[in-house]
Amino acid sequence: MDKKLTLTILKAVYALSLICFSIIFYIQMNIKIITNFIIIISAILIILEIKDWYLGSRIMSNKEENHSSKERFLLSKLFSCILIYITPVYCIIQGPNLVISHFVSSITITIISVLAILAILLEKKFFYINNNQGNNAL
Numbered sequence: 001m002d003k004k005l006t007l008t009i010l011k012a013v014y015a016l017s018l019i020c021f022s023i024i025f026y027i028q029m030n031i032k033i034i035t036n037f038i039i040i041i042s043a044i045l046i047i048l049e050i051k052d053w054y055l056g057s058r059i060m061s062n063k064e065e066n067h068s069s070k071e072r073f074l075l076s077k078l079f080s081c082i083l084i085y086i087t088p089v090y091c092i093i094q095g096p097n098l099v100i101s102h103f104v105s106s107i108t109i110t111i112i113s114v115l116a117i118l119a120i121l122l123e124k125k126f127f128y129i130n131n132n133q134g135n136n137a138l
Contacts, residue, residue, distance in 0.1 A: 007045075007048060008124075010041065010044065010045055010048075011045065011120050011124075013041065014038070014041050014042065014045060014120075015116070015117045015120055017034060017037055017038050017041065018038065018088055018113040018116060018117065019113060019117075020034060021034050021035065021038060021092065021109070021113070022106075022109050022110045022113045025095075025105075025106055025109055026106045026110070028102065035092055038088070038089065038092060039089055039092070039093070042085045042086075042088070042089045045084075045085055046081055046085045046086070049077070049081050049085075053074065053077055080119055080122075080123045083115060083116060083119045084116050084119045084120055084123065085116075087112055087115075087116065088109075088112050088113060088116050091108060091109055091112050092109070095109065
């Protein structure tokens with residue numbers, strides 16, 4: 001199976017699990033399986049992203065590009081990983097410890113899930129555009 005297809009499928013499953021968790025959390029059901037699943041798949045995806053960063057930075061170092069483009073690439077990847085993988089997991093883990101109403105917590109989890117899903121879609125489009133510009137330059 002292709003690496004990009006596998007990563008796309010894992011990201012789709014992650015997005016669907018975030019949607020399911022938001023709905024289940026709003027209904028006030030406590031299902032630990034989906035919470036653990038989101039944490040595990042997020043860890044797997046962030047490890048795969050770090051591996052891609054490493055391979056991408058090696059490819060960029062072999063090409064003769066300026067230093068600022070490498071920094072922008074790594075900074076944008078870091079920002080997308082924080083938004084997509086770290087923030088939802090942090091919110092899910094810290095949710096029971098917060099002293100706020102369930103309604104506010106539900107809205108927060110929903111907003112974070114929507115932002116993570118949008119970031120997944122934008123990341124795919126943004127880095128696809130960057131890869132095509134890099135290939136056209138060669």
